[in-house]
Amino acid sequence: MGMTGPHRIRVMYSAEQVAARVRELGAEITRDYAGLDLTIVSILKGSFLFMADLCRQIDLHLACEFLGLQSYGDATTTSGVVRITSDLTRPIAGKDVLIVEDIVDTGLTMAYLQEFLMTRHPRSVKLCALLHKPERAVKPITIDYLGFTIPNKFVVGFGLDYEQKCRNLPYIGEVEGVAGD
Numbered sequence: 322m323g324m325t326g327p328h329r330i331r332v333m334y335s336a337e338q339v340a341a342r343v344r345e346l347g348a349e350i351t352r353d354y355a356g357l358d359l360t361i362v363s364i365l366k367g368s369f370l371f372m373a374d375l376c377r378q379i380d381l382h383l384a385c386e387f388l389g390l391q392s393y394g395d396a397t398t399t400s401g402v403v404r405i406t407s408d409l410t411r412p413i414a415g416k417d418v419l420i421v422e423d424i425v426d427t428g429l430t431m432a433y434l435q436e437f438l439m440t441r442h443p444r445s446v447k448l449c450a451l452l453h454k455p456e457r458a459v460k461p462i463t464i465d466y467l468g469f470t471i472p473n474k475f476v477v478g479f480g481l482d483y484e485q486k487c488r489n490l491p492y493i494g495e496v497e498g499v500a501g502d
């Protein structure tokens with residue numbers, strides 16, 4: 322049990338559980354993209370730890386790219402209005418792209434992002450998300466590789482923040498008293 326200001330954090334998935342799931346996802350991706358020219362695109366900031374662990378579990382010659390996004394909203398919800406704060410460093414035309422995202426909540430951010438990336442004419446775009454809150458779906462999103470399906474709780478740790486804090490927690494924790502919506 323940890324604390325973030327006045328809030329208590331309950332462990333939802335331990336560091337060991339996350340690591341085990343990330344190994345499985347890495348193995349699946351390695352199998353599916355064998356022989357292809359894969360570019361993995363980490364969505365900042367939330368997916369930086371997931372990206373770091375996942376890419377070390379993928380046994381392919383891959384390129385790592387980062388896309389900085391800022392979504393407008395309050396501390397715990399997204400409005401779907403997204404600003405690109407840092408763009409890719411290389412063209413992705415003709416590449417097989419795998420988006421690496423921390424969490425798909427309403428799906429608004431991902432819907433915007435997939436459309437944005439398609440304008441660059443990649444060969445394919447798939448999505449790997451660590452977490453999914455299906456109860457909150459507004460836009461239907463296909464998640465090709467999913468870590469865990471979670472209930473409508475606000476979670477932190479393993480890259481996910483609460484007002485920019487808690488990203489460094491090695492586990493995924495639920496912030497008590499903060500609803501997902």
Ligand code: 5GP
Pocket residue numbers: 367397398399401422423424425426427428429430431474475476477481482483501
């Ligand atoms: P969506 O557009 O799918 O509603 O929101 C996606 C983004 O909202 C995520 O990339 C993440 O930044 C933020 N988000 C949604 N749910 C949570 C949550 O439970 N915890 C944290 N820390 N961020 C969340």
